[in-house]
Amino acid sequence: MSxxxxxxxxxxxxxxxxxxxxxxxxxxxxSFQYRIGENGxxxxxxxxxxxxxxxxxxxxxxxxxxxxxxxISSAVKQxxxxxLQEAVEVxxxxxxxxTLFEYxxxxxxQFMENHQPVNSTIPISxxxxxxxxxxxxxxxxxxxxxxxxxxxxxxxxxxxxTVSGHRCILRIFTSAxxxxxxxxxxxxxxxxHYK
Numbered sequence: 001m002s003x004x005x006x007x008x009x010x011x012x013x014x015x016x017x018x019x020x021x022x023x024x025x026x027x028x029x030x031s032f033q034y035r036i037g038e039n040g041x042x043x044x045x046x047x048x049x050x051x052x053x054x055x056x057x058x059x060x061x062x063x064x065x066x067x068x069x070x071x072i073s074s075a076v077k078q079x080x081x082x083x084l085q086e087a088v089e090v091x092x093x094x095x096x097x098x099t100l101f102e103y104x105x106x107x108x109x110q111f112m113e114n115h116q117p118v119n120s121t122i123p124i125s126x127x128x129x130x131x132x133x134x135x136x137x138x139x140x141x142x143x144x145x146x147x148x149x150x151x152x153x154x155x156x157x158x159x160x161x162t163v164s165g166h167r168c169i170l171r172i173f174t175s176a177x178x179x180x181x182x183x184x185x186x187x188x189x190x191x192x193h194y195k
Contacts, residue, residue, distance in 0.1 A: 006056055010095040017098060024101075030055075033066065034101040036108050043112040045069050045080070047104055049097050056095055059088045071117045080104070080111045 011029055018024035023035040030051040037044025046068040050061040062084050064077045087103050088096065104111065148156070 006095060007051055010056070010097060013095070014097060032097060034104070035068070036101075036104045036111075042071075042117055043108065043115055045072055045108075045112070047080075047084070047101065049100060051097075056091075057093055059085075059092060060097065060100075062088070062100070072115060073118050076112065076115050079114070083107070083111065 007030065014024075014032065015026070018034075025033040027033060027048070031048065032050075033046055033048045035044060035046050045064065046066045048063040048066060050063070052058050052060065062081060064072070064081060069077065084100055084104065087100055091099055
């Protein structure tokens with residue numbers, strides 16, 4: 001069989017075996033990731049295996065460079081990769097992606113025995129300094145002024161009203177700034193004018 005036929009058969013097998021497994025992820029038809037350990041497990045890690053054109057006659061590329069592994073020291077990563085390379089040498093010439101993932105799962109505790117989480121992230125509090133103002137913001141909400149649409153203004157302008165025995169037409173005059181007065185204030189002003 002050619003390398004391509006071997007790869008096609010192994011790809012079918014991997015898809016069948018890991019169907020529904022949330023730890024397995026097919027990045028492409030020749031590249032796969034598997035999370036060893038559960039989400040939230042401080043000793044969990046992610047292995048990525050990519051096939052070369054001549055895989056399985058040549059070794060696959062094994063990587064632990066995923067962001068998921070950012071808390072694992074480079075020494076522990078190198079140790080895991082060295083142990084996986086030993087398994088590659090034993091299985092060279094055969095389909096080995098499943099074998100490597102299972103080997104890592106079976107030996108997770110041994111692989112991570114020297115693991116001390118590395119804090120490679122900087123807390124936001126050390127980057128951003130938060131200053132509190134000297135005065136607390138007032139809890140008063142700004143009173144929202146009532147604004148009328150053009151149609152509402154026309155209706156009000158066309159209404160007639162009798163104030164103190166005088167029949168007059170109510171007209172709303174817009175001021176330069178619409179926040180200067182509410183409609184109620186305009187009506188009060190108008191009523192006081194005609195008393």
